[in-house]
Amino acid sequence: MNTxxxxxxxxxDSDVADSMSMLLESTGLRTEQYHSxxxxxxxxxxxxxxxxxxxVRMPDMSGLDLHQEIKRSNANLPVIFVTGHGDVPMAVQAxxxxxxxxxxxxFRDQEFIDCVHRALKxxxxxxxxxxxxxxxxxxxxxxxxxxxxxMRLIAAGNITKAVASKLSxxxxxxxxxxxxxMEKMQAKTLAQLVQMVVEAEHQEAxx
Amino acid sequence: MHDTTDTLMDxxxxxRPVALLLDAAGNIEHLSDDxxxxxxxxxxxILGVNWISQCLPSSWxxxxxxxxxxLIHHDHNSSEQYxxxxxxxxxxxxxxxxxxxxxxxxxxxxxxxxxxxIKIRDNALQEQNSLLQSAARNQAVxxxxxxxxxxxxxxxxxxxxxxxxxxxxxxxKSELVGNNIWLLLPxxxxxxxxxxxxxxLTAGNNAGSFTQELQxxxxxGSSLTIELTVAEIVIAGMRSFTGIMRDIRERKINEEHLRxxxxxxxxxxxxxxxxxxxxxxxxxxxxIAHELNQPLTxxxxxxxxxxxxxxxxxxxxxxxxxxxxRIDKQAQRAGEIIRNIRTLVGKQNPHHQLTDIxxxxxxxxxxxxxxxxxxxxxxxxxxxxxxPMIEVVLGQIRQVILNLIRNACDxxxxxxxxxxxxxxxxxxxxxxxxxxxxxDRGIGINRDHSDKLFRAFFSTKSYGMGMGLxxxxxxxxxxxxxxxxxxxxxxxxxxxFTLPIIPTxxxxxxxx
Numbered sequence: 001m002n003t004x005x006x007x008x009x010x011x012x013d014s015d016v017a018d019s020m021s022m023l024l025e026s027t028g029l030r031t032e033q034y035h036s037x038x039x040x041x042x043x044x045x046x047x048x049x050x051x052x053x054x055x056v057r058m059p060d061m062s063g064l065d066l067h068q069e070i071k072r073s074n075a076n077l078p079v080i081f082v083t084g085h086g087d088v089p090m091a092v093q094a095x096x097x098x099x100x101x102x103x104x105x106x107f108r109d110q111e112f113i114d115c116v117h118r119a120l121k122x123x124x125x126x127x128x129x130x131x132x133x134x135x136x137x138x139x140x141x142x143x144x145x146x147x148x149x150x151m152r153l154i155a156a157g158n159i160t161k162a163v164a165s166k167l168s169x170x171x172x173x174x175x176x177x178x179x180x181x182m183e184k185m186q187a188k189t190l191a192q193l194v195q196m197v198v199e200a201e202h203q204e205a206x207x
Numbered sequence: 208m209h210d211t212t213d214t215l216m217d218x219x220x221x222x223r224p225v226a227l228l229l230d231a232a233g234n235i236e237h238l239s240d241d242x243x244x245x246x247x248x249x250x251x252x253i254l255g256v257n258w259i260s261q262c263l264p265s266s267w268x269x270x271x272x273x274x275x276x277x278l279i280h281h282d283h284n285s286s287e288q289y290x291x292x293x294x295x296x297x298x299x300x301x302x303x304x305x306x307x308x309x310x311x312x313x314x315x316x317x318x319x320x321x322x323x324x325i326k327i328r329d330n331a332l333q334e335q336n337s338l339l340q341s342a343a344r345n346q347a348v349x350x351x352x353x354x355x356x357x358x359x360x361x362x363x364x365x366x367x368x369x370x371x372x373x374x375x376x377x378x379x380k381s382e383l384v385g386n387n388i389w390l391l392l393p394x395x396x397x398x399x400x401x402x403x404x405x406x407x408l409t410a411g412n413n414a415g416s417f418t419q420e421l422q423x424x425x426x427x428g429s430s431l432t433i434e435l436t437v438a439e440i441v442i443a444g445m446r447s448f449t450g451i452m453r454d455i456r457e458r459k460i461n462e463e464h465l466r467x468x469x470x471x472x473x474x475x476x477x478x479x480x481x482x483x484x485x486x487x488x489x490x491x492x493x494x495i496a497h498e499l500n501q502p503l504t505x506x507x508x509x510x511x512x513x514x515x516x517x518x519x520x521x522x523x524x525x526x527x528x529x530x531x532x533r534i535d536k537q538a539q540r541a542g543e544i545i546r547n548i549r550t551l552v553g554k555q556n557p558h559h560q561l562t563d564i565x566x567x568x569x570x571x572x573x574x575x576x577x578x579x580x581x582x583x584x585x586x587x588x589x590x591x592x593x594x595p596m597i598e599v600v601l602g603q604i605r606q607v608i609l610n611l612i613r614n615a616c617d618x619x620x621x622x623x624x625x626x627x628x629x630x631x632x633x634x635x636x637x638x639x640x641x642x643x644x645x646x647d648r649g650i651g652i653n654r655d656h657s658d659k660l661f662r663a664f665f666s667t668k669s670y671g672m673g674m675g676l677x678x679x680x681x682x683x684x685x686x687x688x689x690x691x692x693x694x695x696x697x698x699x700x701x702x703x704f705t706l707p708i709i710p711t712x713x714x715x716x717x718x719x
Contacts, residue, residue: 012582015537019505019512022530026515057497084497084504105497106504109511 005050005120006030010040010066011082012058016105020053020112027113029120037066046075049127051100051119056083056090064090067097076126078119082107133203136196139185147181150174154190155197225303225326226347228310230319233257233275245326247296258322262293264300278309279317285309288344290327302327306344323347355433355452363388366447375454377426388450392435394422423452432456476681477557483678484606487613488552494578498544502537509534547574550605559598564641564706565590567601568631571608581616584627591635597708603682604706607690610675611645611702618649618700640688640705648699652692660692679704 007024011017014035021031030050034040037058052070056063067079078100083090091102100122101115143151153163160178164171187193225242229235234255243250246262253261259268259275274286286307292300303324310319323344346369349356355372359365368383376383376391383390418436425431433452440447488495509530520526551574568588575581608631615629630646652660661680683690683704693701 013501013505015505015533015540016501019508019533019537022533023508023512023515026512026519082504084500105500106507109508112508113511 005123006032006048007050007116007120008032008034008040008048008052008077010034010037010052010058010063011055012036013055016055023109023113024116029116037063040066041069045070045077046073048075048077049123051078051080051116051123053080053082053116056081056094064093064097067094067099071098076123076130078122078126080115080119133199136185136200137203139196140200142184143181147177147184150177151181151185151193151197154178155194226321226323226351227258228319228321229258229275231279231317233259236319245295245301246293247299264292264294267291274307275320278307278320281315281317283309284311308348321348321351352451353453355454356449357383357388357391357452358447358449359388361446361448365390372452375425375431375452376423391423391452392421393424420455432459473685476678476685480603480606480678480682483610483675484551487606487609487675488548491551491578495544495548498577499541502541502544505537506534506541509537544577547577550574550602551609556602557600560601561596562599562601562604563596564594564599564604564643565633567605568608568633568643571605572612572631574605575609575612575616578613578616580620581612583624584616584619584629587628587630589630589632591633591641594633594635594641595708597641597706599686599706600682604686607679607682607704608643608645610679614675614702615645615647615649615700618647618651621650622648636705639708641708642703642705644693644701644703646696646699646701650699651697652694652700654694661690 007021007029009017009020009031011020011033012035014033017033017035021033024031054063054066063081063083067081070077070079079094079098080101080103081091081094081099082103082105084105094102100119103112103115140148149167150163153166158166160171160174164174167174182193185193185196187196225245226239227235227242228237234257235253238250238253240250243253246253259271263271271289271291274289277283278286286305288304288306290302290304292302294300304327305322305324307320307322309317310321312318349369350371352369352371355375356367356369357365357372358367365383365386365388368380372378372383373380418434420432420434423431423433423435432455434455436451436453438449438451440449513527513530513534516526516530568590572586572588612629619627619629626648628648630644632642632644632646634642634644636642661676680690683706687707688705690702690704693703
């Protein structure tokens with residue numbers, strides 16, 4: 001697990017925030033406390049690593065609104081909602097919005113800790129995924145125009161001869177470009193290369 | 208004590224004093240038979256006729272009218288002795304010496320007069336008779352009084368009684384005069400510390416007059432509740448006492464009815480106030496549950512943290528101490544919340560307690576802030592430092608303030624967060640009241656609603672019973688204060704209520 005991860009706690013009740021923080025720190029986690037959404041939104045939330053524990057009801061801005069704000073900022077921060085109300089519609093809404101968990105106070109400590117660990121795991125997996133995608137993109141960026149062209153054609157299912165005829169170059173040249181592309185893309189098999197191209201195209205189409 | 212009064216009384220029997228009752232317009236309400244005979248009218252002829260214009264010679268009418276006007280206009284309650292002739296049906300004149308007394312209703316309005324007169328045979332007798340006239344006047348007044356009037360000497364022996372005494376106690380005058388006053392007031396004789404009459408009798412110097420409620424006895428043995436006023440008269444070193452006794456049984460019964468109905472109203476008010484508190488409590492129950500969950504959650508997590516610390520540093524007890532104190536603090540916090548709830552829904556002390564109003568306001572704000580909506584609101588308090596402690600029913604005034612705060616919160620639902628303010632001001636009013644103002648910056652009070660505002664079951668909210676303000680208003684009235692809307696305040700709503708610094712509560716007599 002990523003050692004840089006921090007558990008951010010946003011709760012207007014400073015005593016509850018303090019107790020959560022103390023419990024998590026006693027298990028070796030890093031925590032930071034904020035006692036209002038306003039205070040929390042002052043820090044650059046899109047760069048935070050870890051997870052967020054959020055009280056649903058707070059005087060200045062509801063936890064649900066803050067969650068929406070976080071999603072808008074594209075931050076990768078799993079959210080655990082805590083509430084003293086056991087408000088079912090609110091829980092449903094929170095889960096629809098993509099919250100990891102919805103805990104009702106007072107909760108069992110192990111349940112709480114497990115929940116935080118799951119959220120952190122989600123966060124680190126997401127981080128790994130982002131990193132993997134970034135590195136694929138970096139490899140693609142390292143290709144020459146010709147290598148990229150040939151990779152796309154191969155990934156689309158064309159055999160060497162067909163590629164050669166489409167590009168009006170010799171099959172031998174295609175073979176050389178293909179070998180260099182496989183090397184640059186760190187693909188051990190053709191299947192791996194195809195998968196990377198598909199993902200990259202998908203990324204392009206999405207974002 | 209065979210004094211001059213007795214002689215006068217005897218001669219009065221011969222001189223036949225006349226008495227007449229006039230109404231406010233001066234028309235005859237009643238005339239004694241003798242007077243009718245003298246004037247030559249039958250009673251039915253003369254009733255309702257104007258006394259002055261019918262029975263006085265025209266040359267005298269203006270003068271006598273002036274005397275009555277002075278009674279009507281409150282200048283005097285009784286006239287000086289005055290002399291005027293009267294004219295009979297046949298034109299015969301008789302000279303009388305008169306005295307008139309105003310009759311007033313309990314609020315002091317003139318409702319007529321009692322006029323007594325004594326015939327003067329000729330002018331030479333006038334001087335000599337003035338004493339007789341005065342005595343006649345007194346006797347007529349005494350006999351017409353609704354009170355029993357009894358004179359006793361310094362040994363407590365009855366010397367005179369009026370007619371009302373005979374009626375009230377069932378004795379004939381002859382059975383009373385010469386007997387001791389204890390015949391009528393047996394309790395006062397043996398009443399121990401109540402034996403105020405004995406004390407009065409034995410007191411060396413003039414003790415002035417006093418009024419006391421006590422039990423008297425009728426001839427048939429039944430008991431009468433009377434109000435006794437005694438005045439001492441000292442003539443030529445001889446002390447005598449005149450007691451005026453008013454039968455107050457009927458008044459007592461009325462007082463009892465009044466007290467009972469006040470009690471019922473009080474009970475109904477208390478019951479409604481209790482319902483209102485339960486209603487507030489049920490509205491606040493979600494908030495209260497949330498509020499209790501906070502410290503419980505914190506305690507649970509601190510405890511787990513302690514376990515983790517123990518595993519990590521089994522030998523370092525010091526590491527646990529800060530966490531243990533925090534657990535303790537949270538337990539206290541939970542206890543405080545429960546205490547707050549109990550002050551709201553628990554059994555209330557119905558009695559007046561000396562209370563610091565500023566302190567009460569501050570505590571009530573804390574109670575209101577159990578509610579998360581209310582916690583989003585900032586309170587600005589402007590307390591008058593020189594506020595005297597006042598006697599109030601603590602729980603009820605707390606309820607009033609809580610109702611006003613909660614209404615203010617509700618009114619500011621759509622107010623932007625940064626403008627959510629409730630201002631509470633306490634003032635020491637020079638007119639002997641403490642004034643408390645609760646202001647919000649909400650939607651305000653529609654002028655059309657302001658007259659219905661304090662009525663039961665009136666509510667502009669989609670929820671709520673419409674009882675809060677009605678009960679608050681009733682609680683404040685019962686405390687002798689007032690509750691109003693200040694329409695001058697335009698930024699939201701302002702409710703003002705006052706509490707008297709010296710309580711003037713009817714209900715207070717319950718505590719004596």
